[in-house]
Amino acid sequence: MWGSPTIQADLSTFDAQFGYPDPPSFKIIAPAGAIPTWDPNNSTMTGWAGETTLDVEYAHTIAPGANILLVETPTAETEGVTGFPEIVKAEEYVVNHHLGDLISQSFSATEQTFTSYAQQAPLRAAYLDAFAHGVTVLAATGDDGVANPELDGSTLYTTPTTGCGTGWAALAVIPGCLLQRPRRGTDRRRGPLCVHRQRASPW
Structure with missing residues (x-):
């Protein structure tokens, strides 16, 4: 997304606070186009800055010896x-230039936000490239779980919802998880529905 103008200083402060070493390298690129000028009064920008900071700090926590490419x-x-x-273009750039072997994405989308397979199909390219190159791609589950039941932030979908990509052949999901919300979004549990499930659903 838009990143954070203070991320490198923020990570240094985080590392000093919690006793982590600096990453071997930390680079920032924007292969899909120029990033808009930072505006501290823009709530979307400050929101993504916080999200970026959280993701970078905890990626570093999980793998303190890994290089970081934002x-x-x-x-x-x-x-x-x-x-x-833009996300697909950026991820294809990373994969095709061999800039990493693991991509962590800080976003997800409900399958129903796409109106057709034709709309979704061109967006698969980066993930198919990653699969072909042995690059692992991790996706966020979202604030309301992988299958957000909300159509527009307040109205619920009238049909079951599922996370984008759950039908893609290259996708691997945690066994035993049902990546679908029930009809009318009545189940408000967050995340994949894995409770008391011993095997993956047949679809």
Whole structure:
């Protein structure tokens, strides 16, 4: 997304506070286009800055000896399809230039935000490239779980919802998890529905 103008200083402060070493390298690139000028009064920008900081700090916590490459894109992706083309372009760049072997994405989208397979199909390229190159891609589960039941922030979908990509052949999900919300979003549990499930659903 848009990143954070203070992320490198923030990570140094985080490392000093919690006793972590600096990462071997920390680079920032924007292969999908120029990032908008920082505006501290723009709540979307400050929101993504906080999200970026959280993701970078805890990626470093999980793998303190790993190089960090922060890939920023010029459009904010929220619930829906806005920003996906830029994200795909940026991830393809990372994969095709062999810049890493693990990509952590800080976004997800409900399958129902795409109106058709034809709309979704062009966005698969980065993930198919990653699969072909042996690059692991991790996706966020979202604030309301992988299958957000909310259509527009307040109205619930009238049909079951599922996370984007759950039908893609290259996708691997945690066994035993049902990546679908029930009809009318009545189940408000967060995250994949894994409770008391011993095997994956047959679809």
